[in-house]
Amino acid sequence: MKKLMDKYISEVDATISHAITTSDLGTNLEESMTYSLTAGGKRIRPVLLLLTLDMLTNDYKKGLAPALGVEMIHTYSLIHDDLPAMDNDDYRRGKLTNHKVYGEWKAILAGDALLTKAFEVVSHDDSLTDSVKIKLIKRLSSASGHIGMVGGQTLDMQSENTSIDVTTLEQIHRAKTGALISFAVMGAVDIAQPDETVARALSDYSDHIGLMFQIKDDLLDVYGDEQKLGKSVGSDIENDKSTYVSLLGLEGAEQKLQYHTDAAYNCLAQLPDQYDTSALKYIIELFINRES
Amino acid sequence: MKKLMDKYISEVDATISHAITTSDLGTNLEESMTYSLTAGGKRIRPVLLLLTLDMLTNDYKKGLAPALGVEMIHTYSLIHDDLPAMDNDDYRRGKLTNHKVYGEWKAILAGDALLTKAFEVVSHDDSLTDSVKIKLIKRLSSASGHIGMVGGQTLDMQSENTSIDVTTLEQIHRAKTGALISFAVMGAVDIAQPDETVARALSDYSDHIGLMFQIKDDLLDVYGDEQKLGKSVGSDIENDKSTYVSLLGLEGAEQKLQYHTDAAYNCLAQLPDQYDTSALKYIIELFINRES
Numbered sequence: 139m140k141k142l143m144d145k146y147i148s149e150v151d152a153t154i155s156h157a158i159t160t161s162d163l164g165t166n167l168e169e170s171m172t173y174s175l176t177a178g179g180k181r182i183r184p185v186l187l188l189l190t191l192d193m194l195t196n197d198y199k200k201g202l203a204p205a206l207g208v209e210m211i212h213t214y215s216l217i218h219d220d221l222p223a224m225d226n227d228d229y230r231r232g233k234l235t236n237h238k239v240y241g242e243w244k245a246i247l248a249g250d251a252l253l254t255k256a257f258e259v260v261s262h263d264d265s266l267t268d269s270v271k272i273k274l275i276k277r278l279s280s281a282s283g284h285i286g287m288v289g290g291q292t293l294d295m296q297s298e299n300t301s302i303d304v305t306t307l308e309q310i311h312r313a314k315t316g317a318l319i320s321f322a323v324m325g326a327v328d329i330a331q332p333d334e335t336v337a338r339a340l341s342d343y344s345d346h347i348g349l350m351f352q353i354k355d356d357l358l359d360v361y362g363d364e365q366k367l368g369k370s371v372g373s374d375i376e377n378d379k380s381t382y383v384s385l386l387g388l389e390g391a392e393q394k395l396q397y398h399t400d401a402a403y404n405c406l407a408q409l410p411d412q413y414d415t416s417a418l419k420y421i422i423e424l425f426i427n428r429e430s
Numbered sequence: 431m432k433k434l435m436d437k438y439i440s441e442v443d444a445t446i447s448h449a450i451t452t453s454d455l456g457t458n459l460e461e462s463m464t465y466s467l468t469a470g471g472k473r474i475r476p477v478l479l480l481l482t483l484d485m486l487t488n489d490y491k492k493g494l495a496p497a498l499g500v501e502m503i504h505t506y507s508l509i510h511d512d513l514p515a516m517d518n519d520d521y522r523r524g525k526l527t528n529h530k531v532y533g534e535w536k537a538i539l540a541g542d543a544l545l546t547k548a549f550e551v552v553s554h555d556d557s558l559t560d561s562v563k564i565k566l567i568k569r570l571s572s573a574s575g576h577i578g579m580v581g582g583q584t585l586d587m588q589s590e591n592t593s594i595d596v597t598t599l600e601q602i603h604r605a606k607t608g609a610l611i612s613f614a615v616m617g618a619v620d621i622a623q624p625d626e627t628v629a630r631a632l633s634d635y636s637d638h639i640g641l642m643f644q645i646k647d648d649l650l651d652v653y654g655d656e657q658k659l660g661k662s663v664g665s666d667i668e669n670d671k672s673t674y675v676s677l678l679g680l681e682g683a684e685q686k687l688q689y690h691t692d693a694a695y696n697c698l699a700q701l702p703d704q705y706d707t708s709a710l711k712y713i714i715e716l717f718i719n720r721e722s
Contacts, residue, residue, distance in 0.1 A: 161577035223534035242515035258571035279550035
């Protein structure tokens with residue numbers, strides 16, 4: 139399964155490497171876009187989309203454009219989140235952040251251009267029908283806009299140094315990170331168009347793994363390995379940030395992680411036998427066991 | 431004609447007023463998006479789209495979603511351009527800029543959300559076929575991304591305090607402002623799908639009026655009325671910015687404006703008699719005679 143993952147990661151990396159063609163404007167904007175796109179991302183979202191599509195249709199190739207699109211949107215969000223006006227981070231995954239290399243104004247523009255490019259890439263894909271492309275663009279824009287990722291980031295920033303409850307914390311994470319993870323799974327559903335019951339089970343699955351991802355993130359900030367994480371641990375406590383651990387305790391957070399893990403497996407168990415769910419099960423394991 | 435313009439402006443304003451529905455995340459992100467969307471923009475791009483569509487089909491209503499989309503993208507670009515890391519402007523059209531009211535991080539996010547919303551709005555419009563929507567999204571993403579508006583802004587920022595030639599200046603303006611003005615005209619073409627010769631004449635028209643718009647901008651910075659402009663004149667000279675006036679002199683810039691004016695009229699003269707070009711002629715006059 140690790141091999142299959144690596145194959146998809148290579149495929150995504152290859153697609154990304156020639157995704158940003160240089161314009162004739164003679165700036166290094168494209169270089170700065172590519173810098174962040176190739177700065178060691180784990181490709182979770184695109185790989186999840188391809189694995190889900192492969193399970194549903196045995197043909198993951200049709201998922202490459204939306205896979206690239208969601209990775210571009212994820213990447214732009216990191217560039218903007220790292221800006222001095224937001225989290226003011228100098229490093230990400232052990233590399234200098236975009237604005238530390240290219241300067242602040244270009245980092246803002248590189249983010250804007252990547253966000254725009256995501257929709258360009260999906261709209262230009264020749265292997266998908268216009269109807270499917272519109273479904274994908276509807277879902278991707280909702281997932282990443284003011285009711286999705288950007289809205290979640292806003293609520294997260296606004297909640298800094300204030301005390302929030304678990305309901306609000308889940309609201310933040312469903313919007314901020316869950317929405318794009320959910321897009322990855324449901325984008326594949328848009329392409330494959332399986333039965334409504336299959337779509338619903340996968341939608342629930344994507345919701346549970348999205349929350350798992352975030353709970354694990356909070357746990358890693360407590361007991362993670364700084365070297366493997368590529369960032370310092372304990373920063374949530376230091377920044378007085380509400381997390382699953384701060385609100386529920388270490389044990390409570392572990393229990394919640396277990397709850398969503400069981401629920402995610404349960405969603406996969408509901409799928410008809412025709413579907414080989416081993417890859418999506420592997421994603422669950424990966425989300426529980428990840429060290430970075 | 432002024433009345434017709436005002437009618438379209440009202441229609442666009444009405445569409446905008448309920449375009450941003452509040453999410454249940456409980457932040458004022460949507461308020462900040464709407465603040466800039468309703469901060470006194472002249473609605474040139476959406477009105478141009480509706481007028482062109484009306485000329486081609488006598489049915490402008492199908493243009494409302496892309497008209498709204500292009501205005502959202504124009505608005506987000508102003509929010510980001512005004513940021514401290516870019517032009518660092520406190521006022522625009524006599525009102526405080528977004529980041530002066532809502533703070534820098536929220537202004538970045540409001541811009542991101544408006545850009546995303548533009549694609550959401552076009553993809554969700556029920557009056558257009560999926561095929562037309564994809565055409566529009568292809569055109570809008572190209573016009574506003576790294577080979578279009580964002581690319582032009584990058585080259586513009588990079589050219590500050592350096593000496594550039596007229597060719598580079600035109601490259602900047604074709605990308606930075608021309609591309610969205612061109613989208614307005616050609617978005618209507620995507621919807622109406624007229625003959626190829628009509629499409630080509632309108633594409634040339636949009637290119638000429640886009641450059642007219644910018645040359646006039648440079649001229650207004652020399653002899654404009656500060657009160658009417660809502661900003662101080664002479665800022666280009668003060669900032670040592672290359673403009674049509676600085677590169678060609680006042681007379682040379684006026685001549686270039688005249689050249690593109692004649693060419694724009696000429697494009698309209700090539701259209702078949704069935705089309706009433708009076709509204710698009712009015713736009714030319716408006717672009718020459720505008721005082722703000």
